[in-house]
Ligand SMILES: *[C@@H]1O[C@H](CO)[C@@H](O)[C@H](O)[C@H]1NC(C)=O
């Protein structure tokens with residue numbers, strides 16, 4: 445039974461496609477090629493038989509009708525497609541074909557018959573359309589040896605969304621637009637979802653091509669401990685007929701840090717210099733130390749600095765074991781966070797302080813002896829003189 449139907453189908457097919465292609469003014473050669481392709485398909489058995497038989501009899505040409513509807517008229521991938529063919533003859537056999545092949549029911553495909561008083565409506569439903577479902581559909585009715593076909597070309601469009609690329613947003617109170625754009629926006633209902641570390645809610649707008657989500661991040665919305673965290677903004681496009689697509693835009697919120705460097709006080713030649721610089725934002729990409737100008741970077745290999753994170757602050761410490769007079773100057777430490785950076789600064793003089801130790805000793809003894817007190821005055825004068833040098 446099944447094979448018979450297919451045999452007849454094969455005959456009808458040949459004619460249907462001849463008519464279709466002639467009507468499209470295509471060359472006969474192309475038709476031959478396409479029929480050859482059919483012969484090599486998975487359904488080879490049935491097709492081989494039908495092409496043999498088609499040489500024996502002269503089949504009655506099928507009547508070509510055009511009484512069908514396609515919903516939606518422009519289907520997208522993911523949509524549910526319904527093609528309804530109307531035939532006036534009752535009690536007919538119906539077969540559906542796509543690109544040469546008989547269509548079978550499966551999880552995505554459903555064929556129904558709806559008998560009216562004057563006609564029969566045959567519906568083919570295909571769920572979750574993919575680009576591979578495009579092609580030429582044919583519904584063929586067979587009633588008392590008379591065949592009627594309807595030929596339905598079907599194009600399927602992919603859902604193409606172009607979104608803002610992943611981005612860093614500095615929490616400076618400026619408005620930033622995140623967009624998802626498609627030329628077919630009119631058929632979609634767009635929803636935005638926010639997930640991740642810092643859920644800053646924005647406002648949604650829509651124009652003829654783009655869904656826009658505007659966020660305005662200020663410092664009060666960006667706690668310093670959340671700086672550098674990633675948040676996903678997802679635009680979800682839901683089509684009326686089942687198509688669905690979404691894009692994720694990953695946003696890294698960055699809060700600009702306040703950076704301060706402590707004044708180390710008096711530093712003397714040959715003594716170690718320890719400079720400490722604190723940022724109120726615990727996350728950073730890198731820290732750079734420089735002297736006299738921001739561009740004059742202190743070689744971190746010869747003079748390393750170390751970073752620690754404590755109580756929600758980042759601290760960078762630069763140590764130079766034995767300073768010389770050349771280490772006098774203005775120091776800069778710069779914490780970098782993506783597109784933003786903050787600098788702390790301090791100016792220091794390296795002193796010639798040979799007597800400093802003895803000065804301390806004298807200071808200790810000062811209380812006990814008036815004689816040593818006068819020495820202290822002399823010594824401290826000396827120190828001051830030496831320091832100014
Ligand atoms: C479509 O089918 C209806 C019902 O059978 C019929 O009245 C109408 O003439 C048909 N239209 C075409 C274009 O075949």
Ligand SMILES: *[C@@H]1O[C@H](CO)[C@@H](O)[C@H](O)[C@H]1NC(C)=O
Pocket residue numbers: 554555556569
């Ligand atoms: C087939 O489609 C019809 C009409 O849409 C529906 O009523 C029926 O439940 C469907 N059957 C299956 C098995 O999906």
Ligand SMILES: *[C@@H]1O[C@H](CO)[C@@H](O)[C@H](O)[C@H]1NC(C)=O
Pocket residue numbers: 620621649650656658
């Ligand atoms: C952001 O989007 C809004 C609403 O679509 C628009 O009015 C505004 O001009 C956009 N701003 C920028 C910088 O593109």
Ligand SMILES: *[C@@H]1O[C@H](CO)[C@@H](O)[C@H](O)[C@H]1NC(C)=O
Pocket residue numbers: 639640641674675676692694
């Ligand atoms: C955000 O999106 C990226 C890329 O799709 C994913 O790897 C990540 O897990 C998402 N993060 C969150 C918090 O949803």
Ligand SMILES: *[C@@H]1O[C@H](CO)[C@@H](O)[C@H](O)[C@H]1NC(C)=O
Pocket residue numbers: 621623651652653654656
């Ligand atoms: C729609 O919004 C996008 C993003 O804001 C913008 O680039 C585009 O020009 C807008 N289109 C129209 C027609 O206003």
Ligand SMILES: *[C@@H]1O[C@H](CO)[C@@H](O)[C@H](O)[C@H]1NC(C)=O
Pocket residue numbers: 617660662663664665
């Ligand atoms: C930051 O933005 C929020 C929400 O828009 C607002 O309520 C708050 O007043 C703003 N804070 C500052 C310091 O601008």
Ligand SMILES: *[C@@H]1O[C@H](CO)[C@@H](O)[C@H](O)[C@H]1NC(C)=O
Pocket residue numbers: 754755
């Ligand atoms: C961090 O907090 C602890 C306890 O409050 C305190 O003892 C310590 O000095 C703080 N460290 C810094 C670098 O502020």
